[in-house]
Amino acid sequence: MASISLKGIYKIYPNGYEAVKDFNLEIEDKEFIIFVGPSGCGKSTTLRMVAGLEDISKGELKIDGKLMNDVEPKDRDIAMVFQNYALYPHMTVYDNMAFGLKLRKRPKEEIDQKVKEAAQILGLDQLLDRKPKALSGGQRQRVAMGRAIVRNPKVFLMDEPLSNLDAKLRVQMRIEISKIHDRLGATIIYVTHDQTEAMTLGTRIVVMKDGIVQQIDTPQHLYQQPGNQFVAGFIGSPQMNFLEAKIEKSGSDLIAKIGDADIVVPASKATKLEEGGYVGKTVTMGIRPEDIHDEEMFIDAHKNTVFESTIRVYELLGAEVFLYFDYAGVQLTARVNPRTTARTGDNVTFAFDMEKSHFFDKDTEVTITN
């Protein structure tokens, strides 16, 4: 069992800088939790507090119900994998993986068994006699993982382990890590700044900004129901489009005045805008690129969400096309079908899928309609 509880956790440096503020999270056994956010958001600092490498300024950390605040890292039954984890250059793969167990003076037979088991899981069994300089980048990262796996810890803590790898290798290693999680059944806390990595690996994601948790949720909920504008913009690639919209009443309808267009707001969202007192006020509307359509059939069915613009850039990516254009003083991105006839310089009619739109308070940036 390896449940982890973080309650009211703070990290405050001597100069008063609060790197982490009031972090609260309950992690169940075997969960794959991702901490994600931009550089400097406090995700690595939080991970290091769980590891015991940084003191906890305030709050309580428990692993399996036991208070860990003052427990030495080596006694927390954890193993760590870092981005810049060095392999000992003069040792073979076998000796690199055995190193941590030798430091702990484990018996030779136990070390041999664990190294070979981990090597088999990671596909390193044919490479045990090689030195690091004879390994590829992906193989080296597997050896780094192997050094953690042999310890058979309750919890794996991984801090951007794939950041030094090229894009193709990162995708391969993500799959490997996912398989390791399934096979070992361990609890994993994984830190990354890459939202794609977060979305593909995690069972739950903790989005952080400026030391504060923004939202904790499954990848799907984060994408479909972001709690604030930061989460909405951070999760999803390409980024969500944001426009200023003035909310006004038009007969029985609520409309969002965006640029020249009067866009009808669906009833489900209109209710929340009215109840929140936003009629007559300017809010921020968010719409994902895939929810801006240029197909004739969609436009015909959604004539009350239509607007026009001139394409500035057309980008064919094979299975999809990105169209970049300006509207209401903002650059927008639409993800459309590759069969589109729109090209750079064309004046195109678009329609928003307003059922998928999000509205945010302009001052607090909190979601109004989710």
Next chain:
Amino acid sequence: MTEKERLLAQIEEKYGIPIAIPDGVDEEAAVKALTKMAGDEGEAAGSRPEPEDAKILQYLEGKQPPEEAARTEEALEREYAGIRATIYRIRLAAPTNEDVRRIIFGLAGEPSHLLKKSEKELIVIASAADIRTAEDLKERAVELADTLAADAMIGAVISVDTSINKMQELRKINAQAELAVIIGTRINPGETVYVYNELGTGKMLYRLTQEEKEEFLTDTLGSFRFAGLDQEMQMTIRTFFDADLSVTETARRLYIHRNTLIYRIDKLYKLTGLDIRRFNDAVAARLAFMVELLMGD
């Protein structure tokens, strides 16, 4: 069994780590290095005595009389003849132990010295033979910190300056590496590695007296202080400077709308009279921001 083989076996028994000597390494140099690692007293065949670590520490701290300092420097010069060297200053979160020692020797290359300034502060003189650039050196320091964290499970903050090929510069890079962590932890707390040459104007500003710092802050900001801003505003200002005053790039890094960023910059202008989109105001604000962080020595 050759002397080299004997020493390799002795080291493996002592540390529990098998050591391999890369092809092409000079035999005499290898024996010298292995002798030191094995802790053999007296001279190995064909080598001269190496300076003891305690003496090297005194030398670095300027505590040796001139004649003795000259001898220590000469001994180091012989030991590192033709090899570039560097210093890693390591601040540990917990007292050092044998695991830390093994990891450092496993990574530092030969020749190397591990000097214990205190239970939590170590100075490592290491070979920089395969370090070609400043980025390489920083990367090595980060690797060392991460490996200490993962294998010895001890947090470490490491500071470096540069690599040298003359031992008479060793004291200078030691002092500058020490300054790097003192200044770096004030300006940018929470980093794992601090590099002296990355401190920029921080090095100059650190040397101002308290009175000079206070006078500069008052002249530039009046009674306003950046410490009174919330963390979001402070992060916004830092990011704006790091992004070379680009509104677009700053908004991208912070994942905010450019209008939100402009609103924050305007708010700072109302508080300070400094429009950080303008070069001279940005310079004044940045210097004041750093001086404020360096107050209190």
